[in-house]
Amino acid sequence: MSTCDCCKQTAQTVDEDGLCFGCELIHQFAYVIEEETDVPSDQAVDIASNLVEYAKSRILQLGVDVGDGGRSFFADVAIGMVRASKGH
Numbered sequence: 675m676s677t678c679d680c681c682k683q684t685a686q687t688v689d690e691d692g693l694c695f696g697c698e699l700i701h702q703f704a705y706v707i708e709e710e711t712d713v714p715s716d717q718a719v720d721i722a723s724n725l726v727e728y729a730k731s732r733i734l735q736l737g738v739d740v741g742d743g744g745r746s747f748f749a750d751v752a753i754g755m756v757r758a759s760k761g762h
Contacts (some may be wrong), residue, residue: 681694700722
Protein backbone atom coordinates (compact mmCIF):
# COMPACT_ATOMS: atom_id res chain seq x y z
CA MET A 675 0.00 0.00 0.00
CA SER A 676 1.10 3.53 -0.81
CA THR A 677 -0.11 7.02 0.00
CA CYS A 678 -1.03 9.42 -2.79
CA ASP A 679 1.03 12.61 -2.65
CA CYS A 680 -2.00 14.63 -3.76
CA CYS A 681 -5.09 13.40 -1.89
CA LYS A 682 -3.15 11.59 0.87
CA GLN A 683 -5.40 8.53 0.53
CA THR A 684 -4.01 5.03 0.78
CA ALA A 685 -3.93 3.24 -2.58
CA GLN A 686 -2.71 -0.11 -3.86
CA THR A 687 -0.40 1.66 -6.29
CA VAL A 688 0.70 5.16 -7.18
CA ASP A 689 2.35 6.35 -10.39
CA GLU A 690 5.93 7.62 -10.76
CA ASP A 691 4.78 11.05 -9.55
CA GLY A 692 3.24 9.56 -6.40
CA LEU A 693 -0.36 9.97 -7.60
CA CYS A 694 -3.20 7.48 -7.22
CA PHE A 695 -5.30 6.59 -10.28
CA GLY A 696 -7.93 9.26 -9.60
CA CYS A 697 -5.47 12.07 -8.94
CA GLU A 698 -3.39 11.11 -11.96
CA LEU A 699 -6.52 11.38 -14.14
CA ILE A 700 -7.54 14.70 -12.59
CA HIS A 701 -4.09 16.18 -13.17
CA GLN A 702 -4.01 14.95 -16.78
CA PHE A 703 -7.57 16.09 -17.56
CA ALA A 704 -6.90 19.51 -15.99
CA TYR A 705 -3.73 19.87 -18.07
CA VAL A 706 -5.62 19.10 -21.28
CA ILE A 707 -8.48 21.44 -20.35
CA GLU A 708 -6.04 24.28 -19.63
CA GLU A 709 -4.04 23.70 -22.81
CA GLU A 710 -7.07 23.44 -25.10
CA THR A 711 -9.25 26.19 -23.62
CA ASP A 712 -9.06 29.56 -21.90
CA VAL A 713 -10.24 28.03 -18.61
CA PRO A 714 -8.12 29.06 -15.60
CA SER A 715 -6.26 26.30 -13.75
CA ASP A 716 -8.45 26.22 -10.63
CA GLN A 717 -11.58 25.89 -12.76
CA ALA A 718 -9.87 23.27 -14.96
CA VAL A 719 -9.19 21.18 -11.84
CA ASP A 720 -12.85 21.47 -10.81
CA ILE A 721 -14.03 20.39 -14.26
CA ALA A 722 -11.48 17.57 -14.35
CA SER A 723 -12.58 16.37 -10.90
CA ASN A 724 -16.20 16.19 -12.07
CA LEU A 725 -15.23 14.28 -15.22
CA VAL A 726 -13.05 11.83 -13.30
CA GLU A 727 -15.74 11.24 -10.68
CA TYR A 728 -18.21 10.37 -13.43
CA ALA A 729 -15.72 8.19 -15.33
CA LYS A 730 -14.66 6.25 -12.24
CA SER A 731 -18.28 5.71 -11.26
CA ARG A 732 -19.19 4.35 -14.71
CA ILE A 733 -16.10 2.14 -14.88
CA LEU A 734 -16.90 0.59 -11.52
CA GLN A 735 -20.62 0.23 -12.21
CA LEU A 736 -20.22 -1.30 -15.66
CA GLY A 737 -17.29 -3.47 -14.59
CA VAL A 738 -19.43 -5.02 -11.86
CA ASP A 739 -22.64 -5.22 -13.90
CA VAL A 740 -21.22 -7.49 -16.61
CA GLY A 741 -20.84 -10.33 -14.11
CA ASP A 742 -17.62 -11.84 -15.46
CA GLY A 743 -15.32 -9.92 -13.18
CA GLY A 744 -15.33 -7.07 -15.68
CA ARG A 745 -13.33 -8.93 -18.33
CA SER A 746 -15.74 -8.27 -21.20
CA PHE A 747 -16.20 -4.63 -20.16
CA PHE A 748 -12.47 -3.99 -20.02
CA ALA A 749 -12.03 -5.73 -23.37
CA ASP A 750 -14.57 -3.26 -24.81
CA VAL A 751 -12.73 -0.35 -23.19
CA ALA A 752 -9.48 -1.54 -24.79
CA ILE A 753 -11.15 -1.63 -28.22
CA GLY A 754 -12.27 1.95 -27.73
CA MET A 755 -8.70 2.95 -26.84
CA VAL A 756 -7.40 1.45 -30.06
CA ARG A 757 -10.02 3.31 -32.10
CA ALA A 758 -9.25 6.59 -30.33
CA SER A 759 -5.52 6.24 -30.94
CA LYS A 760 -6.15 5.71 -34.68
CA GLY A 761 -8.15 8.93 -34.87
CA HIS A 762 -11.61 7.39 -35.15
